[in-house]
Amino acid sequence: MSKDQKSTPSTELQKIIDSAGRLGIELDEEEAMQWLTAISISKTGGDxxxxxxxxxxxxxxxxxxxxxxxxxxxxxxxxxxxxxxxxxxxxxxxxxxxxxxxxxxxxxxxxxxxxxxxxxxxxxxxxxxxxxxxxxxxxxxxxxxxxxxxxxxxxxxxxxxxxxxxxxxxxxxxxxxxxxxxxxxxxxxxxxxxxxxxxxxxxxxxxxxxxxxxxxxxxxxxxxxxxxxxxxxxxxxxxxxxxxxxxxxxxxxxxxxxxxxxxxxxxxxxxxxxxSSDALDDYVSQLEKEVNKYLTKDINYGKAAKRMYNIFRLTGRYEDAVFVRELFDEPATVLYQVWSLIRTIDDLIDEDSSISQDTLMAQADNLIISVIEALEGSQEAEIVRYLLHLKDSLSRMETGEKWTAQVDAARAEVINVVNNFFYERLTALPSIKLYIDGFQEQNK
Incomplete structure (x- = not known):
């Protein structure tokens, strides 16, 4: 490999680091280089x-x-x-x-x-x-x-x-x-x-x-x-x-x-x-169908980002993968987990649950704490308000239309913040924005 070839990943990585910095994302250059080196070494040997x-x-x-x-x-x-x-x-x-x-x-x-x-x-x-x-x-x-x-x-x-x-x-x-x-x-x-x-x-x-x-x-x-x-x-x-x-x-x-x-x-x-010998190509193709779905139909930039990361790391777009993988460690991405766990509580409230109410209440408390730690201002206040309503209904084991409406409202508010977080950051990197635009142009 020539000197120019060796310097290219570092140059591209620096662009990624600069973009992350402008977005307030702390991308650890040493950790990123370690991952790039490890994935480069992994190209040799067995799968x-x-x-x-x-x-x-x-x-x-x-x-x-x-x-x-x-x-x-x-x-x-x-x-x-x-x-x-x-x-x-x-x-x-x-x-x-x-x-x-x-x-x-x-x-x-x-x-x-x-x-x-x-x-x-x-x-x-x-x-x-x-x-x-x-x-x-x-x-x-x-x-x-x-x-x-x-x-x-x-x-x-x-x-x-x-x-x-x-x-x-x-x-x-x-x-x-x-x-x-x-x-x-x-x-x-x-x-x-x-x-x-x-x-x-x-x-x-x-x-x-x-x-x-x-x-x-x-x-x-x-x-x-x-x-x-x-x-x-x-x-x-x-x-x-x-x-x-x-x-x-x-x-x-x-x-x-x-x-x-x-x-x-x-x-x-x-x-x-x-x-199949075409398994990798088939796998990437299936992931891209899912990315298309979450970018153009069932809008969910968090799910799209997870699939993009897998596509990038398996198809040699390692610098893009480094950027996306860093997003998952940002505090705001805990909201993706919050969104999922609201559904989990909902699954149990409709069942003859064997899991204690104390455990459900503790989970509700943890969701509220997670939101407070991840957000600030009006976004925090609005989501916490929804979660407090859910906790109140949970304490009285309310079910039916009122409970369903509260669950839907809380999840909608949370996923809106998640979508905005991932959209703003994914589209800030030109190479990933071009990738996203390709899907959205196809569906116009």
């Missing part, structure tokens, strides 16, 4: 690295952004959401994903997301589907509720025809959302659009499982903190001849996962051999 000290592994770029400081906390929640191996039948590999897997840069993750590879050995595809149906049902019934957790929702299967459920039309092809009681009964009672009864059987849904996902709310009484914990499953069928078939038709890549147990390396290695 997957193992941290033998911590017993974790993942894609080399993902591992650069994970801080093992809270590893025991994530593993503890992992014991709740994970599926157990069954020798000779079911083998698994559990990973953190999303913002939880980027804890080194995302100081205020919105949720606690997991991703689990579940490989089922069976004689036939249909047998594998029925094994999946059984282990999912067992998981749901064994983790329905406890002192520090509550199962909220399960996605399993797809509707084969239009139905009306809970007074709403659900179109054919939509993922099926199940309650615990429906899973216990192994069926959903709905109606056809013409008013005739429609019954969806759990066992029949298993034959085309599609999107498999479970969502809990978990509580940490010591921290006075709630979190949404989800487990997205990537289920495969292994035939007697060793052929691997994804049950949803697509084997997911591994570019944003940190696997929590080194013991699962063998099953991970076996499965990722079958990941």
């Amino acid at each position: 997957v690295v193992v941290d033998t000290q911590q017993g974790i592994f993942g894609h080399k770029v993902s591992m650069l952004d994970f801080n093992p400081e809270d590893l025991s906390y994530f593993r503890e929640i992992g014991h709740l959401v994970e599926f157990n191996d069954q020798p000779g039948v079911v083998e698994t590999a559990l990973a953190l994903s999303g913002s939880a897997a980027q804890s080194k840069i995302q100081s205020y993750p919105g949720d606690c997301d997991y991703f689990e590879r579940v490989n089922i050995k069976a004689d036939t595809y249909e047998a594998a589907c029925q094994i999946l149906a059984q282990i999912m049902r067992d998981k749901v019934l064994s983790t329905e509720k406890g002192e520090t957790y509550q199962l909220i929702e399960v996605k399993f299967g797809s509707y084969k025809e239009d139905v009306v459920k809970d007074g709403k039309l659900v179109q054919s092809g939509s993922p099926i959302s199940w309650t615990v009681d429906e899973i216990r009964d192994t069926q959903i009672e709905a109606f056809h659009p013409d008013g005739t009864p429609a019954t969806i059987k759990w066992g029949e849904a298993a034959l085309d499982p599609g999107w498999c996902k479970l969502d809990w709310v978990v509580a940490d009484p010591v921290r006075g903190q709630l979190a949404n914990a989800s487990n997205m499953l990537d289920v495969t069928f292994e035939a007697p001849d060793g052929t691997i078939t994804p049950l949803d038709g697509y084997l997911d890549p591994y570019f944003q996962e940190v696997y929590l147990e080194a013991e699962s390396i063998p099953v991970f290695s076996k499965l990722v051999k079958h990941v």
